[in-house]
Amino acid sequence: MSMGRKRKFKPDIPTHIDQLALPRGIYWDDGRWFIYTPHAEGGRAVKKTVAYKSARLSDLHAVVEAQLLGDRRGTLRFLFDRFHESMEFRELSTDTQDDYRRYAVALASYACKDGSALGDVLVERITTPVVQRLVETFAIGRDANRYQPALPATPSKANHLYRYLRRTLAWGVRSGLCARNPAVGVRQAKEVKRHRMPTPGAFEKVLAFARERGALPSHTKGSCPSYLAPVMVLAYSARLRGIEVCTLTDAHRRHEGIHGQRRKGSRDSVTEWDEEMVRAWDDLVARRSAIWNRDGRNFPVPLRAENRVLLVEQSGNPMAKSSLDSSWQRFITLALREGVIDKEDRFSLHGLKHRGVTDTVGNRGDKQDAAGHQSPVTTGRYDHDLPVVKPPRRR
Template sequence: MAYESHNAPMVATFSTLSRDLQQTPIWRKLAVSTQRDYLDCHLHITIRKGNTGLLGDLPIAKWTVGLIRKYQDHRGESSESRANKELAYIKRVFSWAYEYEKIKFNPTLGVKKLSIKARQHYTEDSDYEFMLEIAKQSNYWYVWPAMEIAYLCRMRLSEVLDLTDSNELPTGLLIKRRKGSRDNITEWNPRLRAAWDHTITTRNRILADRKQPHPIRAEDRRIIISERTGDKIVLSSLKTAIGRVTVATKQAAEERRIIWVPFTFHDLKRKGVSDTKGDKQEASGHRTASMMNV
């Protein structure tokens, strides 16, 4: 019996299939940010407790359309966007496994994403200015200038991290946008100039303290870098810092007994577009009016 148990074939589970996928050339071709997001999905899916234990350890034969639908609905109660991302990863794992004949049936077929209403929160000036004040007092030197640049230039978080010395023009800041949006230039004003100069001065100080030379090409000289490594700060690190500043802002609001409404970093782009006078679509970089309206 012991011999038979030792030599019995391993029962496929979501955990084993997911890890197998992560060892393939298909996985290695994915963007690093996508890999990180999928690894986070893997963690949340596999540690979910079901009626018979952890979902990650459940034999693949017991995965059904109904099981995935229930997982999706339950996860959506805490975060609809994460529920959809995790469903996308489950679909990717099962589709890959089915294509390579590791499973005989793909239980994700027919399972649809949750419908999510577009976020329409407008960040009030008082809420923004209060968090900006707390950010300036925090240990994360780059959070407040990132907030200001994102708001004033109507930028995404990833676009702020893309900024280099090459974006600085005499007339303003050249914004190279992602996701198909048009590049444009935001003219300098005192607030934008102050935030930009702060990042440049701090960046230069960090490199000087580390005795680390500046990259020769302007497009390689990132403006927001890590004090610990001297390298470009990664998106996940900036998100973590923003999260901690948000928590500190909530605590400060409670201590001062003021009402403060939290907002996301992407809300700053929405606020920037809403507060823009003139052609909002041109300022936002959106190619269509429908994109800008959302």
């Protein structure tokens, strides 16, 4: 078998590398080691940087071997995959697992200075300064250049990605896949607290718009899902998160009111019925029944009340939180386009809980009980009511 043409001596190759022992298929140029990889669309092969000046000869052989075997062992992407197969990951909630998978994709596909993907970098090459620069880049954004696409400034996303990376690396240390956790000691980005709570006027306008467009036939121009108006009412009146609305079942309907089963350590509470809440609940039950009995499909209805979810997809299955979020974004964008509210009045679905806590009659303790918060500090983040106090009196 032909061994190919003998390499010519290159004086700029680092002196600690034995050039005669270099593996085939790896080359040195412009201060970095690279290989040629096939173009994604079948065109000419492209350069892919795999190591820098400090790389050892054994590292270069490992890179070539990994390419030949299609192995990513030791890379950040490999660590992510192993973490997602672990028991620790399986014990997480479904929503957290979905979030972590998105974070893994965002980190693994992050373009480095040379255009290579962060997921292909060896974990042992990732240092604390590298993680710090990564957090700062996502936090303050980045303009596009020759090798890297532009990134918007997203401090919140930067911190989410950092916390996922820190947890994954910590698991890697415990599992023997990492020697250390370079994410420890990294400073997180400063986030601007935004509640995006609707003004009373904006809430009423958007709710009326949701009822108007929800009454139109499905999949017609200008229509929106009929469940959005009832969801808005329940999220506001019972001070519920979106996921808490998605997991309401027939068992949560009590004679005295709606049993709000809360997340994130909050206490459950029962919100007494009012006319709007009764209408919203009945509308969702009627919608669910129509879907389950459509065209004589005989959908298998769960016998136990706690298994009959109130909010369902068109398929009849429970609605995922991601589906509700997507539907809400399309709807609120439509409301902006139709001039129902201005851009500065845009609010989030979670902002309805802020509005509900703020509008709760009573003192801070009453609002804390209504929201199910363990601490009055948390209630303070949801209660945006401006207290009216008396002036001091001279003695």
